[in-house]
Amino acid sequence: MKLKYKNSFWGYFNFYYQVVGNRLLVFLGLSVLISCLDGIGLAMFIPLLQSVSDSGSTAGQQSLGQLHYFTDLIEWLGLSLTVTTILIALVILFALKGVMRFAQLSYYAKLRQLFIKKIRFSLVNNLQSLSYTAFSKMDAGKIQNTLTVEVQRLFQTMKFYFDASQAFVMLATYMALAFLANYQFAFLVGVGAALSNLIYRKIYKATKRASVELSKKGSDFNGFLSQTTLYFKYLKSTNTFSRYAGKLKYVINDAEHLNRKIGNMNAITTSVKEPMIIIVVTLVILLQLNWMGASLSTIILSLLLFYRALSFLVTVQNHWQGFIENIGGMNAVASMLEEMGSLQEVKGSTPFVAIRKQITLRDVAFYYDNTPVLDGINIIIPKKNTVALVGESGAGKTTIANMIAGLIMPVRGELLVDDVALQDIELDSYRDKIGYISQESVIFNDTIFNNITFWADPTPENIKRFEKVVEMASLKEFVRAQPGKEQSRLGDNGILISGGQKQRISIARELFKNTEILIFDEATSALDSETEKIIQENIEKLYGNFTMVLIAHRLSTIKQADTIYLIEQGKVSACGTFEEMIFKSSRFKKLVSLQAF
Numbered sequence: 001m002k003l004k005y006k007n008s009f010w011g012y013f014n015f016y017y018q019v020v021g022n023r024l025l026v027f028l029g030l031s032v033l034i035s036c037l038d039g040i041g042l043a044m045f046i047p048l049l050q051s052v053s054d055s056g057s058t059a060g061q062q063s064l065g066q067l068h069y070f071t072d073l074i075e076w077l078g079l080s081l082t083v084t085t086i087l088i089a090l091v092i093l094f095a096l097k098g099v100m101r102f103a104q105l106s107y108y109a110k111l112r113q114l115f116i117k118k119i120r121f122s123l124v125n126n127l128q129s130l131s132y133t134a135f136s137k138m139d140a141g142k143i144q145n146t147l148t149v150e151v152q153r154l155f156q157t158m159k160f161y162f163d164a165s166q167a168f169v170m171l172a173t174y175m176a177l178a179f180l181a182n183y184q185f186a187f188l189v190g191v192g193a194a195l196s197n198l199i200y201r202k203i204y205k206a207t208k209r210a211s212v213e214l215s216k217k218g219s220d221f222n223g224f225l226s227q228t229t230l231y232f233k234y235l236k237s238t239n240t241f242s243r244y245a246g247k248l249k250y251v252i253n254d255a256e257h258l259n260r261k262i263g264n265m266n267a268i269t270t271s272v273k274e275p276m277i278i279i280v281v282t283l284v285i286l287l288q289l290n291w292m293g294a295s296l297s298t299i300i301l302s303l304l305l306f307y308r309a310l311s312f313l314v315t316v317q318n319h320w321q322g323f324i325e326n327i328g329g330m331n332a333v334a335s336m337l338e339e340m341g342s343l344q345e346v347k348g349s350t351p352f353v354a355i356r357k358q359i360t361l362r363d364v365a366f367y368y369d370n371t372p373v374l375d376g377i378n379i380i381i382p383k384k385n386t387v388a389l390v391g392e393s394g395a396g397k398t399t400i401a402n403m404i405a406g407l408i409m410p411v412r413g414e415l416l417v418d419d420v421a422l423q424d425i426e427l428d429s430y431r432d433k434i435g436y437i438s439q440e441s442v443i444f445n446d447t448i449f450n451n452i453t454f455w456a457d458p459t460p461e462n463i464k465r466f467e468k469v470v471e472m473a474s475l476k477e478f479v480r481a482q483p484g485k486e487q488s489r490l491g492d493n494g495i496l497i498s499g500g501q502k503q504r505i506s507i508a509r510e511l512f513k514n515t516e517i518l519i520f521d522e523a524t525s526a527l528d529s530e531t532e533k534i535i536q537e538n539i540e541k542l543y544g545n546f547t548m549v550l551i552a553h554r555l556s557t558i559k560q561a562d563t564i565y566l567i568e569q570g571k572v573s574a575c576g577t578f579e580e581m582i583f584k585s586s587r588f589k590k591l592v593s594l595q596a597f
């Protein structure tokens with residue numbers, strides 16, 4: 001979903017219209033109906049007053065102006081204008097208004113639900129389909145802030161917009177009724193409204209600027225905050241927390257300064273409200289009494305209608321102020337949807353079922369921005385073979401693994417799965433078959449069972465499969481030792497378990513999945529030598545069952561690999577079995593001897 005809008009009343013209307021469609025018109029139609037019922041109900045007080053004071057129907061008709069049509073209607077229905085009929089009409093009108101109000105509010109609740117769902121679903125869908133390259137360039141704080149705070153602010157805008165519209169309809173209705181009752185008064189209200197709008201316009205502009213600025217500060221704050229929790233351990237143990245917290249406080253300060261500014265502007269608009277109404281009403285009475293020679297009943301009706309109209313004018317202004325205060329949310333969500341929409345992953349159409357023969361990287365080159373990272377890479381990964389990538393830090397091993405996982409595409413050359421180029425493969429079906437155990441283990445704050453099965457239903461087959469992979473990943477003892485066994489929780493980001501345990505859980509998860517290609521990126525880097533040996537044996541048990549890509553700095557762990565590729569500065573400098581490599585690559589031999597030492 002793309003949400004484009006112009007900064008105007010109808011531009012914003014169009015924004016909501018794009019999300020909820022014609023339902024918006026239904027809502028506004030109900031608002032008009034309620035306003036009419038309210039206005040007519042109020043106008044009925046005049047014949048009521050006249051009936052009570054027995055002032056005769058002709059005077060009543062005059063003071064009602066053109067509104068006498070409503071009382072005519074009562075008479076046309078064959079009912080005489082007595083206190084009782086007017087009271088009954090009043091009750092019916094307001095009861096009807098209550099019913100309509102109920103219908104309108106429950107319709108609003110439905111609209112709100114629909115609106116929130118649509119916006120959140122669109123953001124989640126766009127995030128899901130975002131390309132990995134685009135994601136790595138985006139500001140994580142901004143994404144997080146938009147999906148949480150800004151979406152919330154956007155919903156606020158909708159509430160304020162709808163409330164302002166409702167009040168606007170009320171205002172328009174009372175203006176129309178006022179016009180019908182006494183057009184000179186209506187003119188005065190128009191002048192009053194125009195004057196007060198001059199003051200409000202300036203304040204709205206300044207509020208809008210502050211609101212958009214607030215969204216930016218929110219992104220910064222969220223970015224810093226998520227990193228604070230992510231790197232809590234580091235910040236704590238190195239006593240760098242206070243310096244980092246200083247940055248966080250600086251952003252809080254800025255954001256709260258803006259909030260205060262917005263609050264001050266709100267204070268002005270709110271406090272100006274009552275004096276302004278009184279001034280306009282006083283002017284209206286003075287004019288009516290001294291220059292227009294109006295009767296008391298005309299003045300009472302006019303005052304009733306105008307006071308209502310003016311208070312709705314103020315309500316419109318207040319809600320509009322609230323709307324403007326949150327407009328940054330609309331801006332942030334619309335631009336995030338647009339930005340993510342333009343950075344979507346392009347997926348091919350050939351569904352992936354299974355590897356028949358091999359994965360081939362042919363003369364592959366890759367650049368991060370303009371910096372070459374891979375150049376002329378030729379690698380063959382035959383089905384169910386194990387290929388190891390070794391080389392110094394920054395040589396390009398992870399970049400190759402990312403490409404095999406379909407996260408990035410070759411800039412030059414091609415990656416073929418059998419005969420199909422990676423670009424042509426339907427990536428979701430391909431990734432369904434990929435198991436990726438990265439340098440940073442992925443542990444969810446949930447039970448061991450859910451972490452490994454990825455929230456699979458605990459059916460007898462799944463439980464059996466779970467037990468099997470727990471055993472394969474040497475986790476049996478660990479699970480048994482937990483007080484809640486497989487239902488024990490692992491804590492946020494696996495904070496409650498060791499680095500080695502995290503990696504074994506990651507391995508078990510990939511084994512549970514119906515994986516065909518297994519990528520291990522430094523899978524054994526955080527293990528003690530005893531556990532590493534067990535895991536190593538377990539990985540070796542997988543040899544021949546999966547197509548595997550191993551990235552390991554510890555060369556002893558890849559002795560059994562079918563083929564080893566030595567990557568140096570983005571190029572393959574040698575390849576072969578462990579023994580062949582020792583024989584033909586002096587660089588590899590040196591690396592092995594350094595590690596042996």
Ligand SMILES: Nc1ncnc2c1ncn2[C@@H]1O[C@H](COP(=O)(O)OP(=O)(O)OP(=O)(O)O)[C@@H](O)[C@H]1O
Pocket residue numbers: 136368369373391392393394395396397398399400
């Ligand atoms: N998202 C990125 N944007 C820009 N440059 C990147 C990005 N990711 C990696 N690089 C650069 O690409 C080069 C290869 O990185 P890569 O992670 O593939 O190396 P590696 O061999 O896996 O290193 P290590 O063994 O330390 O994990 C490095 O110079 C790295 O700085």
